[in-house]
Amino acid sequence: MAETTGTATPDTVVQDASDDGVRRRDFINVAAVSAAGIGGLAVIYPFVSQMAPSADVLAESTTEVDISAIEQGQAIKAVFRKQPLFVRRLTPQEIKEANDVPVASLRDPQTLAERTKEGHEDILVTMGVCTHLGCVPLGAADGETRGEFGGYFCPCHGSVFDTAARIRKGPAPTNLEIPDYEFTSDTVIVVGQS
Amino acid sequence: MSFPWASQYEPQNPLMKWVDEKLPLPRLVYNAVGAGYPVPRNLNYMYNFGVLAGFCLVLQIITGVILAMHYAPNALVAFSSTEHIMRDVNWGWLLRYMHANGASFFFLVLYMHIFRGFYYGSYKAPREMIWLLGVVIFLLCMATAFMGYVLPWGQMSFWGAKVITGLFGAIPLVGEPLQIWLLGGYAPDNAALNRFFSLHFLLPFVIAGVVILHIWALHIPGSTNPTGIEVKKESDTLPFHPYYTAKDGFGLGVFLILYCLFVFFMPNALGHPDNYIEANPLSTPALIVPEWYFYPFYAILRAFTFDFILPAKLWGVLAMFASILLWFFLPWLDKSPVRSSRYRPLYRKFFWVLMADLALLFYLGGAHAEEPYIMLSQLATAYYFLHFLVIVPIVSSIERPAPLPYSITEAVLGKDDDATLDAQAAAKA
Ligand code: HEM
Numbered sequence: 256m257a258e259t260t261g262t263a264t265p266d267t268v269v270q271d272a273s274d275d276g277v278r279r280r281d282f283i284n285v286a287a288v289s290a291a292g293i294g295g296l297a298v299i300y301p302f303v304s305q306m307a308p309s310a311d312v313l314a315e316s317t318t319e320v321d322i323s324a325i326e327q328g329q330a331i332k333a334v335f336r337k338q339p340l341f342v343r344r345l346t347p348q349e350i351k352e353a354n355d356v357p358v359a360s361l362r363d364p365q366t367l368a369e370r371t372k373e374g375h376e377d378i379l380v381t382m383g384v385c386t387h388l389g390c391v392p393l394g395a396a397d398g399e400t401r402g403e404f405g406g407y408f409c410p411c412h413g414s415v416f417d418t419a420a421r422i423r424k425g426p427a428p429t430n431l432e433i434p435d436y437e438f439t440s441d442t443v444i445v446v447g448q449s
Numbered sequence: 450m451s452f453p454w455a456s457q458y459e460p461q462n463p464l465m466k467w468v469d470e471k472l473p474l475p476r477l478v479y480n481a482v483g484a485g486y487p488v489p490r491n492l493n494y495m496y497n498f499g500v501l502a503g504f505c506l507v508l509q510i511i512t513g514v515i516l517a518m519h520y521a522p523n524a525l526v527a528f529s530s531t532e533h534i535m536r537d538v539n540w541g542w543l544l545r546y547m548h549a550n551g552a553s554f555f556f557l558v559l560y561m562h563i564f565r566g567f568y569y570g571s572y573k574a575p576r577e578m579i580w581l582l583g584v585v586i587f588l589l590c591m592a593t594a595f596m597g598y599v600l601p602w603g604q605m606s607f608w609g610a611k612v613i614t615g616l617f618g619a620i621p622l623v624g625e626p627l628q629i630w631l632l633g634g635y636a637p638d639n640a641a642l643n644r645f646f647s648l649h650f651l652l653p654f655v656i657a658g659v660v661i662l663h664i665w666a667l668h669i670p671g672s673t674n675p676t677g678i679e680v681k682k683e684s685d686t687l688p689f690h691p692y693y694t695a696k697d698g699f700g701l702g703v704f705l706i707l708y709c710l711f712v713f714f715m716p717n718a719l720g721h722p723d724n725y726i727e728a729n730p731l732s733t734p735a736l737i738v739p740e741w742y743f744y745p746f747y748a749i750l751r752a753f754t755f756d757f758i759l760p761a762k763l764w765g766v767l768a769m770f771a772s773i774l775l776w777f778f779l780p781w782l783d784k785s786p787v788r789s790s791r792y793r794p795l796y797r798k799f800f801w802v803l804m805a806d807l808a809l810l811f812y813l814g815g816a817h818a819e820e821p822y823i824m825l826s827q828l829a830t831a832y833y834f835l836h837f838l839v840i841v842p843i844v845s846s847i848e849r850p851a852p853l854p855y856s857i858t859e860a861v862l863g864k865d866d867d868a869t870l871d872a873q874a875a876a877k878a
């Protein structure tokens with residue numbers, strides 16, 4: 256190629272290497288390519304981040320539930336982050352059944368006390384999302400089957416949950432998830448904050 | 450397709466050899482923007498704008514596809530979904546400002562690219578097809594930009610859609626039914642918004658297709674150059690890579706600095722505040738003008754205020770479309786065999802008068818429709834057509850061009866050893 260450029264005769268060539276031996280051209284080349292590379296990476300960040308939940312979605316991320324009207328043995332469905340939330344007031348019988356099970360025998364060992372708030376052991380708040388593949392288990396609405404352990408029953412692939420919503424039979428790997436929530440009064444819970 | 454001295458793609462790596470046999474895509478890239486594409490050695494920065502236009506197209510497609518993930522093309526929610534992008538979506542403001550200012554910068558780049566063509570006679574044989582495809586691209590870009598501007602469903606969006614589809618209403622007999630058909634209603638509403646969104650999403654990919662044809666056609670004769678004389682030999686050219694990748698890369702850097710200045714520091718400077726008011730079919734904004742890049746054509750549209758055989762409204766529409774369609778005929782209107790204005794003293798003067806005329810039309814298109822602007826629009830419009838239909842053909846037949854250099858090499862170095870009569874006789878023998 257050299258003969259085709261024609262402009263460079265030896266006495267007009269810019270000093271190619273500085274005293275420290277770095278070639279000017281190499282320096283410019285590395286600097287330019289790195290600047291373009293870093294700039295390109297910086298641009299990718301907002302392009303990826305835009306797919307994450309937007310501010311309005313995040314703003315809907317807590318749900319307040321009034322539990323005063325839930326009778327013993329009854330459950331209600333609420334919506335938390337566009338997903339079903341089960342809130343259930345357990346009967347003394349259901350509490351006893353849950354506490355009678357040897358914890359070590361469970362697939363996902365947890366006591367009822369660990370799955371409820373102190374002083375409110377009769378209020379069981381869980382996601383209504385089966386931990387197998389995400390169907391909504393039956394048992395929260397009136398007349399739905401609660402399965403052979405009296406808790407919830409997922410019709411999709413037959414996962415059976417007990418009165419503490421712990422997995423007892425079927426393919427689900429873990430108990431129904433307990434979301435973060437707190438009692439803001441004796442009758443109101445706020446889900447999504449703790 | 451390329452000059453005989455172009456370097457050949459010779460992959461050394463066995464994997465690249467394997468790929469080259471099955472799908473010679475790296476070879477294509479090498480011959481298009483690599484060392485395998487010899488380019489005139491004397492291209493100036495006016496030849497940077499094609500690459501910049503390609504960059505803008507990619508930028509618009511990427512940011513546009515992302516915006517479409519958050520935007521809803523329904524007249525009930527379009528405006529609020531745009532505000533949702535601005536306020537709620539992570540970095541949504543950045544994406545929207547990049548896309549809106551990207552459109553402005555795209556047109557800026559296209560205008561420079563086209564005016565470069567006017568100045569250096571790029572449209573002349575053998576590059577007519579490149580030029581014709583370019584005009585098609587420009588028309589597609591105009592349609593795309595217009596439909597995109599309707600999407601946020603603000604006041605300017607709505608009234609822009611109404612006025613521009615109203616142009617079709619000027620066509621005799623079929624005009625009004627045509628306008629109703631285009632809108633799918635009597636005024637812009639959900640039906641219009643939905644089809645505009647669909648087409649606004651589609652057309653950039655059509656443009657990308659035509660750009661591929663444009664560059665394919667370009668690679669047959671190769672680029673012109675500021676002297677306008679064709680490449681004769683190897684010393685007239687440099688390989689695209691690294692010489693023009695570096696030069697275009699530098700130009701891209703300057704472009705990005707200007708672009709970021711707008712995106713980050715004055716993102717609404719080129720827009721109209723009224724478009725932050727939701728569309729209201731019952732109230733027209735006081736000054737209803739398109740985006741700045743349509744100003745000259747809007748000025749031509751509004752220049753026709755009197756009926757003359759045909760109604761004024763129809764004249765305006767015809768003139769506006771004709772002002773661009775004229776470009777299709779430019780290769781045959783300009784008969785001068787000399788390409789570059791550098792050697793065309795008379796044409797060069799008229800080129801600058803045309804630029805001044807266009808600057809005036811740019812200004813007038815954004816002004817209120819009142820005197821003296823209307824009269825000035827009429828004069829400027831008349832001159833615009835005069836330039837292409839009368840001045841260019843006449844100048845090209847009476848002008849006496851300046852002497853041309855023997856070769857690009859001679860133009861650059863001041864001498865070319867092949868240019869002597871002896872050398873040429875020797876070459877013949
Ligand atoms: C998306 C839009 C466009 C893209 C990506 C594009 C791309 C390019 C590229 C990369 C080149 C070679 C580099 C250069 O000469 O700048 C080129 C040359 C050219 N373009 Fe375009 N172009 C576009 C639109 C247009 C338009 C709207 C016109 C004219 C109405 C046009 C007319 C030409 C001509 C005549 C040449 C040959 C120039 C010469 O060799 O002197 N292009 N284009």
Ligand code: FES
Nearest residue numbers: 385387388409412
């Ligand atoms: S999703 Fe519930 S059992 Fe499969």
